[in-house]
Amino acid sequence: MPELPEVETTRRGISPHIEGRKVDRVIVRQPRLRWPVADDLPARLIGQTVLSVGRRAKYLLLNTEAGTLIIHLGMSGSLRIVDETANVAAHDHIDICLDSGLRLRYRDPRRFGALLWTSQEPLQHSLLKHLGPEPLSAEFDGDYLYQQAVNRSVSIKQFIMDGRVVVGVGNIYANEALFSAGIHPRRSAGRIGLVRYQRLAVMIKKILLEAIRVGGTSLRDFVNSDGNPGYFSQSLQVYGRAGGNCIKCQAKLREIRLGQRSTVYCSNCQH
DNA sequence: TTAATCACCTGAGGGC
DNA sequence: TGCCCTCAGGTGATTA
Secondary structure: OOOHHHHHHHHHHHHHHHOOOEEEEEEEOOOOOOOOOOOOHHHHHOOOEOOEEEEEOOEEEEEOOOOEEEEEOOOOOEEEEEEOOOOOOOOEEEEEEEOOOEEEEEEOOOOOOEEEEEOOOHHHOOOOOOOOOOOOOOOOOHHHHHHHOOOOOOEHHHHHOOOOOOOOOOHHHHHHHHHHHOOOOOOEHHHOOHHHHHHHHHHHHHHHHHHHHOOOOOOOOOOOOOOOOOOHHHHOOOOOOOOOEOOOOOOEOEEEEEOOEEEEEOOOOOO
């Protein structure tokens, strides 16, 4: 389940293979994704050279002279570099064939992802222009979070998972960051002080950086562009450990649902 | 404007 | 073994 570290790991994995390469062919086996793949997408891509591979939030941006291919991996999507002899497995929905003979293969069992073309400045696309800052940018810190939280009654966990506040913090890392910062996930965002927000911002950055360093978190479906799993799951302190003991105080970890999401916390360490 | 809920989708896992 | 049900989760759309 790709969150920001998984998307960044994917970006770093595919970039060396596709930057500077021309698209020869596009094979669409299943156009029904979150939004249907446009009929004219292959025609727009063929003949274009991939100038760079960027990322904004959990969106990958394949930039060409004519426009940008925006890719979202949804819940279960992955991108892999394969050669033309590689077998096509179930849920391998799209191949972007390059002049090197390699292919960028999009696989997505649950089809929550998307491939969209835009000819405009990609950051002005309706999906991207209202997004909050990148969590690893200088713009994102405790002061920023504190200002954004004024008069907000929503729970802190839903608050930091809101892409208009900060992008890329999904359920796994929200659980982990709140545990590390000692903040109860149900606490109202507007009732947390500046000092605690400063600690939370530091923890979000630290956890995301560590997850990127080890190649993301592998739970069920995620593999990186080489087809290998990430290793951050071995570092998870609360997520997926409900009923187990807190690593700090040995109390039993509790599980609740917030915003329809599984939320695990220690009632002794988080207030 | 904010908060809550729904919808999309398939595979894994548990219960019978 | 096979069937059925629940759960997992990102995010835009809809509703209150």
